[in-house]
Amino acid sequence: MTLGLTLINSYAVGSGGASSVVFSSIPQTYTDLKLVASAKTNRGTYKTDAIWVQLNGTTTGYSGKQLLMDGGGYTSNSTTNPLENYASADDSLNSGNVFGNIEWYIYNYTSSNYKSISSDGAAEDNSTNGNELGMVASLWSNTAAITSMTIIPGYGTSFNQYSTFYLYGITNH
C-alpha cells in the first residue's frame, strides 16, 4: 500500500521578492493535490491581498463561491478570479511578521472532468479590522490535466521575502 501525502516541491521567496511562483511539470501519478501557502504581498494600503492560482498558465474558465468573515460579520460573493483566496498584504499597519495562510485542495487533477477545488484562507494580524477568513469552492471549467500552477498576487505585484509555498501529492492507492 502506498502512503498518501507526499511533498512534490516547495518554494521560499528570497530577498527582493517574487512576482510569481510556478510549479511546473507536476507529476501525473497522484490522485489529488494540496497546495499550502504562507504568504504576504507588497500590496500597500490594504491588510490583505487576493492570491490567485492559474492552472496550466490559463487565465479563463474559473468560477467560485466565497464565504468571507472579518470578525465583524460574514458575506458571500461569486468570483471568476482563478482559485481566489486571501493572504496578508504589506500595509504599514501590518507587522512585518504577519503572513496569511491558505490551503487549496485540488480534486482529481488528472481527470478529463472539470476540476473542483476547495480552499481555506486566513489573514489574522491581531487588530480589530482588516482581518480575513475565506472559504471558497472553485471550479476550473477545463478538461485538461493540471500540469502546472502559477501563483500570483491578486492586486500587489510581488510576494514578500519569506513567503513559502508547498505542493503535495495525495494518492489513494
Next chain:
Amino acid sequence: MASAPTYTPIATQTLASNASSVSFTSIPQTYTDLVLVGQARCTRATTQSTLTGYFNSDSATTNYSYTGLDGNGSTASSNRLSGGSYQGIFAGLLAAANNTAGVFSQVLLHIMNYSNTTTYKTCIGRNGAAEIGTEAEVMLWRSTAAITSITINEILGNNLVAGSTFTLYGILAA
C-alpha cells in the same frame, strides 16, 4: 524531493454505475483520525441537493446534530440541525442533475478520534461546488462506539451518479 508521507489510504469507492449509497466497512482501528475525501453528484432533478450518511448501522437521525456556515455567492448564513429527519454525519452541498454536466461537488470530512469508546464522535467538514456554494460544518454523533463503518447517501434517497468517488484515509499521530 520527497518527504515521509502521512496519509494512508484505507479504501477508495468509485461508482461504476448509479447507486443509492457508498459504504466503507471494517475500518481498521489502528489510526488516530480519519479523513474522507470525495467528489459526488446525484440524480435528483434540481441544482442542489444534500449529501449525508451515518456511522456503523446507526441511521437514527436523533443521534446526530450539525452546525453549518454556508455561502452561495450572494448570501451567507448559519444553520443548525438536530433531532429531525434531515441530518446524519454531515449535510454537505451536493451537485445534482441540473448542474452543468461533469460538475461534481467536493467533500472533505475530518473524523476525530474515531476508535475511542469513551467519547461522542466529532467531525469537521468542508464541502461545496462552485455552482452552488461553499460550506463549513461541525457534526456530532452521540455514541461512544468506535466507528467501524461509514455509509454515504443522498438525503432523499436519490442515486449518486457513476463517477462519484470517495477515499477514506487514516491519519496516525505517532
